[in-house]
Amino acid sequence: MDRIDADLVPGERLLWSGKPQRIPLLVKNDLILLPAVLVIGGVILGGVRNGFSPLLWGVLMLVGGVWLGRPVLRYAALRTASYGITDRRVIVWTNGKDAVAHYLTDLGPPYVRENPDGTGTVCFNLAPADFVQTTGRGWVDQSWSDVGLDPKYPELLNIEHPMVVRDLIASAQQGDR
Structure with a gap:
């Protein structure tokens, strides 16, 4: 929590924080x-x-x-990733890198892709048709440039209760407008 609090700007409130709950071995x-x-x-x-x-x-x-090597690098990157949603920003932290933050006003509506185990991914600025559903055989469509963790728009990969987080983000976006 110290790292999260250190990255908040004055007057900013942390609404949610989490990390990937499932890290797949292979992706599409x-x-x-x-x-x-x-x-x-x-x-x-x-x-x-x-x-x-x-x-x-x-x-x-x-x-x-x-x-x-790709799955190993992906696992290492996702194992150290954590996310934060504030009343102003979406923040992605990875070990060894600075936090990457995106203001909610700069992002489109959040979309969710749920996995069979109840976890899911929250993305921004995509049409729902751009999400490909998981096949149930362990293959998960991932992004983050597979390992780079620097997408153009933030992605909260394999988090618990993704629909709740999506609703929280949408409410925070409505509050800013």
């Missing part, structure tokens, strides 16, 4: 790399049959590092 964007892994696997299989060159090992390590 990770599937793009799957064909590359399969092709590289075929090349490596051919290389094993005809003698394995160091170049193939290097390619294998590069593709494997990228494919396995």
